[in-house]
Amino acid sequence: MYDVVIVRYGELALKSPGVRNLYERVLVRNLEAMLKQENISFSRVYREWGRIFIESDDPAAAKAAADVFGVVSASSAAKVEADIDVAAKVCADIGADRIKDGESFGIRARRSGKTGLSSTDIGRLCGDAVWGRLESLGRTPKVDLSDPDREIFVEMRQNRAYVFTDIVKGVGGLPLGTQGKMIVLMSGGIDSPVAAWLMMRRGVKIIPVYANNEPFAEESAHERARKCVEVLQRWSPADRIKMYDVPHGKNLDTIIKKCNEKNTCLLCKRTMYRMAYEIMKKEGADGIVTGSSIGQVASQTAANMHAEIYGLGIPLYHPLIGLDKTEIIDLARRIGTYDVSIMPTSGCGAVPARPEINAAFDLIVREEEKLDIEEMVMDAVTNARSFFIGDE
Numbered sequence: 001m002y003d004v005v006i007v008r009y010g011e012l013a014l015k016s017p018g019v020r021n022l023y024e025r026v027l028v029r030n031l032e033a034m035l036k037q038e039n040i041s042f043s044r045v046y047r048e049w050g051r052i053f054i055e056s057d058d059p060a061a062a063k064a065a066a067d068v069f070g071v072v073s074a075s076s077a078a079k080v081e082a083d084i085d086v087a088a089k090v091c092a093d094i095g096a097d098r099i100k101d102g103e104s105f106g107i108r109a110r111r112s113g114k115t116g117l118s119s120t121d122i123g124r125l126c127g128d129a130v131w132g133r134l135e136s137l138g139r140t141p142k143v144d145l146s147d148p149d150r151e152i153f154v155e156m157r158q159n160r161a162y163v164f165t166d167i168v169k170g171v172g173g174l175p176l177g178t179q180g181k182m183i184v185l186m187s188g189g190i191d192s193p194v195a196a197w198l199m200m201r202r203g204v205k206i207i208p209v210y211a212n213n214e215p216f217a218e219e220s221a222h223e224r225a226r227k228c229v230e231v232l233q234r235w236s237p238a239d240r241i242k243m244y245d246v247p248h249g250k251n252l253d254t255i256i257k258k259c260n261e262k263n264t265c266l267l268c269k270r271t272m273y274r275m276a277y278e279i280m281k282k283e284g285a286d287g288i289v290t291g292s293s294i295g296q297v298a299s300q301t302a303a304n305m306h307a308e309i310y311g312l313g314i315p316l317y318h319p320l321i322g323l324d325k326t327e328i329i330d331l332a333r334r335i336g337t338y339d340v341s342i343m344p345t346s347g348c349g350a351v352p353a354r355p356e357i358n359a360a361f362d363l364i365v366r367e368e369e370k371l372d373i374e375e376m377v378m379d380a381v382t383n384a385r386s387f388f389i390g391d392e
């Protein structure tokens with residue numbers, strides 16, 4: 001019965017015509033890629049009157065479309081002539097199929113362009129058709145416009161009418177690829193994959209960087225980070241994600257040997273940020289994203305976060321900063337990274353027994369002067385390994 005998917009987008013519609021046109025084209029490309037990735041058969045994806053349509057009778061098409069960044073909602077619909085008799089008959093067919101005896105129904109009508117009928121007329125005529133059909137089937141029809149058991153939506157446009165019953169909520173955001181690229185410091189824990197996904201949802205392509213702490217961490221930690229990115233790859237069907245593995249164990253060893261041990265984690269972060277910054281410039285990216293969230297672990301204090309970035313001038317973003325752990329976990333489940341992130345790994349063996357929790361930013365800078373930080377960073381970045389997800 002359904003032969004098309006209506007794809008609705010929100011924020012995009014607020015852009016100027018040129019920007020909107022560009023973003024819509026990116027969205028169409030991403031929708032096509034998602035449908036192919038999910039093995040959904042479709043004949044075409046096209047734009048019309050502020051909507052995107054997918055010609056497909058696959059029942060899974062609307063759900064796949066709803067998982068594309070930029071999409072507010074999607075509905076599988078029957079596309080018919082813009083003729084009220086035809087639309088009313090389709091409503092009656094759908095009503096006969098969906099509305100059980102004793103259930104109430106409501107018609108939600110909309111129109112755009114000149115159809116010669118008001119939306120109230122459309123609602124009444126389609127409602128009459130459903131009522132008549134249910135009666136002819138021996139069911140007792142019941143109309144309830146405020147809280148019906150079943151809703152049937154009718155949209156009359158100038159050339160076409162669309163009839164549908166379900167609206168699948170989309171992920172929202174902006175089409176992936178419209179907001180440039182950023183590096184994501186990807187540990188593979190619960191937080192950093194969620195931070196990455198939130199930036200992807202805002203249209204930013206990601207380049208994950210894993211700081212490999214071996215021998216202070218096990219190989220399994222690298223595996224976990226890579227597997228998280230594999231899950232994120234499913235949200236980026238049009239482009240393969242490039243990931244970096246940067247050797248960081250030697251840096252940790254030097255930090256432990258030369259500096260006060262309570263500052264190890266702070267100096268580790270500053271080194272990581274510098275490494276990420278070098279990769280950012282090399283990749284033509286414009287920012288660095290972390291999964292930091294204030295107060296989440298004892299060391300994620302405002303004072304420490306200040307000390308971690310003091311004097312660096314690096315564009316850092318922490319999209320989880322104000323979220324609760326439960327909110328982050330809910331998102332991780334929705335994204336699909338949660339089960340990977342909770343896989344047991346060794347943790348970092350370089351973490352001191354009593355890490356600093358109230359760092360003085362000027363003291364950290366003096367600690368850092370004990371290191372040949374630029375050489376450490378350049379050495380690590382030169383020996384970094386990059387690969388595309390799916391190649392390993």
Ligand SMILES: Nc1ncnc2c1ncn2[C@@H]1O[C@H](COP(=O)(O)OP(=O)(O)OP(=O)(O)O)[C@@H](O)[C@H]1O
Pocket residue numbers: 184185186187188189190191192193209210211212213272289290291292296297300
């Ligand atoms: N080995 C690593 N490689 C890349 N980034 C890292 C690494 N370790 C930490 N980070 C970055 O620093 C952020 C804060 O890490 P930290 O270990 O302090 O907190 P966390 O709550 O355990 O984070 P996560 O859940 O993301 O592991 C991480 O979200 C990530 O962005």
